[in-house]
Amino acid sequence: MPKVLEFKLPDLGEGLTEAEIVRWLVAVGDVVAVDQPVVEVETAKAMVEVPCPYGGVVTARFGEEGTELPVGAPLLTVAVGPVQEEDAVEEAESSAYSEDSGNVLVGYGTAAATTRRRSRVRPMTPAAVPVAPPAPVEAAGPVPVISPLVRRLAREHGLDLRELRGSGPEGLILRADVETAMRTPAPAPAPVAPAGPAPALAGERIALKGIRGAVADKLSRSRTEIPDATCWVDADATELMAARAAMNAAGGPKASVLALLARICTAALARFPELNSTVDMAAREIVRLPEVHLGFAAQTERGLVVPVVRDAHTRNVDSLGAELARLTEAARTGTLTPAQLTGGTFTLNNYGVFGVDGSTPIINHPEAAMLGVGRIIPKPWVYEGELAVRQVVQLSLTFDHRVCDGGTAGGFLRYVADCVEHPAVLLRTL
Incomplete structure (x- = not known):
């Protein structure tokens, strides 16, 4: 029987105790490999991708984009098979003793042991996913994108990939699709009836968090x-x-x-x-x-x-x-x-x-x-x-x-x- 393992926000180093979820890189139901980046977070020092030490199927995510989580808080759960479970637990336990283990500090990458572990992972199909724990953040399904560069380009220009029509095979979103959307002016907002006088000192409020706050x-x-x-x-x-x-x-x-x-x-x-x-x-x-x-x-x-x-x-x-x-x-x-x-x-x-x-x-x-x-x-x-x-x-x-x-x-x-x-x-x- 597959077992669900919980992956928590790891120690970020440099005295950092929390991070903000910027972008999820996987959705519920996705198959992930050992050390695959699953979420992009922003700390007071930098924006980095967090790799997951388990290989299997994502069953739940915890925290919406923009949420701040403390170190040690649950990030997601992964369903692993019997062989996967043995490898994942061994991987997590050995991470504190080996520089080359898959479960490493954010931003420092992985090395030799990553390759050894990948060869032993047996990804499950989504059909074998058990019922997710309560209170996860459900996904609307992965967006077909050709590369992480395309995702970054869309995010930097405030584009929602779910609203784009991909011109690649099977609707794959290409860089040209994002660049076309960048050149297309956004529709003018519908007029809104005045709702009375605005309160005093009304204006845009920008949170002092992340790098700006630091x-x-x-x-x-x-x-x-x-x-x-x-x-x-x-x-x-x-x-x-x-x-x-x-x-x-x-x-x-x-x-x-x-x-x-x-x-x-x-x-x-x-x-x-x-x-x-x-x-x-x-x-x-x-x-x-x-x-x-x-x-x-x-x-x-x-x-x-x-x-x-x-x-x-x-x-x-x-x-x-x-x-x-x-x-x-x-x-x-x-x-x-x-x-x-x-x-x-x-x-x-x-x-x-x-x-x-x-x-x-x-x-x-x-x-x-x-x-x-x-x-x-x-x-x-x-x-x-x-x-x-x-x-x-x-x-x-x-x-x-x-x-x-x-x-x-x-x-x-x-x-x-x-x-x-x-x-x-x-x-x-x-």
Whole structure:
């Protein structure tokens, strides 16, 4: 006889205790394999897919899309056969001891043991599904879609796949169908008779939860706890841009401006380690950190995120550029893991991409400083005693005044500006 096993929301790591259901990837009656993603959830750190450690038939789902669940709450139930039951229980019990087991922390993937388990799963047919437990959220049936990319594209543009007519075989919804729906204007809403005066302060209310809520909490804490100050300087970036052009003309990976600025940051932090620190007020100590884990601000459709380049102080420009590009793409697609969004020791904020010259950013708590970089544009500049048009950038440093005084902060910023104006200065640290 098949047995129904309950799969609960697993430990998400990084101190996270709850998650919001964004999208179910399976419906009641679907056959699932071991480690198949079954639901997409959003935590305060990232949006990730949760794999199920059991193989069988989904008999119930718990929680509608938009519902927040605590770690350990039931997600769904799966009916497994006798062989499946033995494998599933063994899989779940061994997950705490094996890095390669199917039941892993969200966002960290699976490895070798996944392949071994898949070969032993015997999917059941929906006809063998027992009666579901009470109070599940029933599904209207799976929507035939060609790929997860199509689902994501529809979700990002507010389209309901159930309302689309697929042009593929047997009604399969293709990417072209979604793109056609995106170009089709929505019908105008029917007029509604006025229902009397609106209440005072009526307006759109946006819940502060998920990443938006986490950012709000961190910024509020930073403003409350950190006595910050900001200094800034204009720098002539003409030679830096020329050096970048020469590097890219020589072949190999293209060097981005952000990668060059990241390398300048690590060199400056080696000279001024006070700014790569945090404050432990309970112990009344400043903790200087030996490694530089460089965060960089990335704006996405879901809000501001700060991915972290681990051990940035050990990387050259090519390595920094590759990691920055990889994390930027993950941020854009919403696939950053919690581990990739935590543990930073210093943040680089390139707000120049928004077309602005300057800013006084809020420190990314519990770090001690953030370097801001404005746009690089042609401006009048006195160069070698004469007025000339040069590529100028404004640099700003917001710092925790508890970890250093203005002299140290000014020295750090001046060194960064010197490297921007004379890239050869970096040769001393290569």
